[in-house]
Amino acid sequence: MKFSKVINFYLLILLACCLMLFSGIAYATKAYAVERITVFYEHNDRISRKDFTVAIRQIENRMPIQVKVRVLNAPKNNCVRINSASSESRWKQVSCYHRLRIKLGINGYAIFATPPLEEDGQKYWGGVASGIGVHNGTATINISSNFVSIITVARHELGHLLGAMHDWASRIDSIMHPDVLQFASLDLKFSRWSIKEIWDFVY
Numbered sequence: 539m540k541f542s543k544v545i546n547f548y549l550l551i552l553l554a555c556c557l558m559l560f561s562g563i564a565y566a567t568k569a570y571a572v573e574r575i576t577v578f579y580e581h582n583d584r585i586s587r588k589d590f591t592v593a594i595r596q597i598e599n600r601m602p603i604q605v606k607v608r609v610l611n612a613p614k615n616n617c618v619r620i621n622s623a624s625s626e627s628r629w630k631q632v633s634c635y636h637r638l639r640i641k642l643g644i645n646g647y648a649i650f651a652t653p654p655l656e657e658d659g660q661k662y663w664g665g666v667a668s669g670i671g672v673h674n675g676t677a678t679i680n681i682s683s684n685f686v687s688i689i690t691v692a693r694h695e696l697g698h699l700l701g702a703m704h705d706w707a708s709r710i711d712s713i714m715h716p717d718v719l720q721f722a723s724l725d726l727k728f729s730r731w732s733i734k735e736i737w738d739f740v741y
Contacts, residue, residue: 572604573740574646575696578612582653585683587611590651593685597692602733603740612650613642623655623662632666636676647699648676649692655680664719665691667698671739675699690722701739702732
């Protein structure tokens with residue numbers, strides 16, 4: 539009887555160890571899952587595709603999860619003609635590009651990089667995401683030649699697609715701050731709250 543109890547005790551320990559090992563493997567698999575980002579470059583007199591590619595690839599090492607970026611030339615389309623900086627036009631543009639990426643059969647996340655928008659003679663740099671936490675979501679980034687601004691706005695909009703909301707509570711060193719372009723920097727980070735939002739959505 540005692541021998542049977544000892545056997546059962548060690549079997550329980552063995553089972554617990556196996557469960558812990560399985561959980562560890564599952565966690566590691568999640569942690570190293572790679573999200574694929576397709577970035578479409580619209581012709582831009584302010585920055586060449588070569589220089590843009592150098593800039594945009596830097597987001598691969600500046601996200602709280604692993605992402606892999608590929609850069610393609612944007613196909614001929616009418617979306618780029620929507621170039622007003624009004625809120626209504628910006629939403630029309632990202633909706634237009636989202637329909638385009640569906641037509642192209644692009645899986646994963648898509649970012650369309652366009653020249654700056656205009657309103658009342660002023661140039662506008664920024665971006666719009668098709669939603670917060672959107673699988674196969676689309677974002678637009680309206681860019682100039684400034685590498686730091688490109689990286690900043692791309693990380694911010696991709697953060698939205700991956701589940702992060704605007705981070706009003708954190709200091710201005712948060713990449714998800716709503717006014718992030720006013721203090722664009724390569725030192726900006728995802729706050730712990732934003733990282734949790736992204737991990738909860740992705741994993």
